[in-house]
Amino acid sequence: MTPIIEIRDLAKVYASGTRALSGVTLDIRKGEILGLLGPNGAGKTTLISVLCGLVTPSSGQVLVGGHDIVRDYRKARSLIGLVPQEISVEPFETVMNTTRFSRGLFGKAADDAHLEGVLTSLSLWDKRDAKCNELSGGMKRRVLIAKALSHGPEILFLDEPTAGVDVSLRRGMWQVVADLKASGVTIILTTHYMAEAEEMADRIGVIDKGRLLLVEEKAKLMREFGRKRLTVELADPIAALPEVIAQCGATLEQGGSRLAYDYDTRADRTGIARLLAACAEAGVAVRDLSTVETSLEDVFLRLVEENA
Ligand SMILES: Nc1ncnc2c1ncn2[C@@H]1O[C@H](COP(=O)(O)OP(=O)(O)O)[C@@H](O)[C@H]1O
Ligand SMILES: [Mg+2]
Structure with a gap:
């Protein structure tokens, strides 16, 4: 056009x-x-x-x-x-x-x-x-x-x-x-x-x-950017990811001491409840949760910072 x-x-x-x-x-x-x-x-x-x-x-x-x-x-x-x-x-x-x-x-x-x-x-x-x-x-x-x-x-x-x-x-x-x-x-x-x-x-x-x-x-x-990352700190490190947790789309990080899970903030279901249920089912104890957002705002701020 x-x-x-x-x-x-x-x-x-x-x-x-x-x-x-x-x-x-x-x-x-x-x-x-x-x-x-x-x-x-x-x-x-x-x-x-x-x-x-x-x-x-x-x-x-x-x-x-x-x-x-x-x-x-x-x-x-x-x-x-x-x-x-x-x-x-x-x-x-x-x-x-x-x-x-x-x-x-x-x-x-x-x-x-x-x-x-x-x-x-x-x-x-x-x-x-x-x-x-x-x-x-x-x-x-x-x-x-x-x-x-x-x-x-x-x-x-x-x-x-x-x-x-x-x-x-x-x-x-x-x-x-x-x-x-x-x-x-x-x-x-x-x-x-x-x-x-x-x-x-x-x-x-x-x-x-x-x-x-x-x-x-x-x-x-x-x-690309309207996503969040959930980090699940585990009470005790695990050697391998139980299948039921892997099915949720989470990955194992930091020598097995935490899970990382990316989700879409605008989706109907974030899948967080399902992930936590899977942890409980697999007998993996959770110590703490945190989320980090990558929003358009972050993109904007990062671009502006890089341009500083
Ligand atoms: N008429 C002008 N004479 C001199 N400098 C100007 C004039 N208008 C804007 N500036 C300067 O040009 C830059 C861009 O300003 P501007 O286009 O108004 O930015 P924005 O609209 O994004 O806030 C600024 O540093 C501003 O001080
Ligand atoms: Mg202006």
Whole structure:
């Protein structure tokens, strides 16, 4: 499939000398939700700003829908909606007018029917005549999304969409993003919340110190890393693993003094009860249990540590 965004060897050094991006190469697929995960200062906002044409790249190339973001700025930009990290709305303007104005900025003809659809999908249609400063924080953020969707973009960037948003509103935001994806919009969101990337993204990119450390299908990452290891310390070492324990998938370690058992944290049954029953059946006395998790969080932290 032809990617909707092609990023080749992108670098950005700010005038201050800060190197915010180095050698970023990435294809973004049409219709996917790509989660860009990284700590504060990683370069997430810079990357989004370059893709949206707000920050000039120092080197490298970006094509959006086949249009070069520097040479064909207008065509590239017309395909893009951006929901910025900082909330900024005209306080005394109504929701409807704010959205109309954003559409106008793209030189598009007025189309209140389109805007009604956008506001309805964001549960803001009832608030169309409310002034922005009368809205709650969660609603303001949805107004920002409405503005970003006002010109009917194919690609939507959400920069830390739920930073500082409480847990229930965060869930609401996740639903909004899922609905947008269902309507065919390609979504790139940045976050420093692991759970958010885990919840929403089809693919996850990890970015740190301006470098893209990994891009992978979320399902694959979760398969590989959403596992736990249970260690069973035995009261007395055993010479060989009784068949009934081996059948559970456990292995013998440390000269027979402990068992290791890997299991999937998201499986219906972890098999732990069965393993312990097998120990009892085989007359193997258990002294202690401990578990270690390898979650996406570990992968993320390890990558970031290795990059230190
Ligand atoms: N306009 C700017 N001028 C100079 N340095 C900047 C500017 N914007 C961001 N930076 C620096 O670039 C790096 C990446 O920042 P940013 O892209 O905002 O990261 P993130 O969004 O992942 O937190 C940081 O070191 C930040 O201080
Ligand atoms: Mg940022």
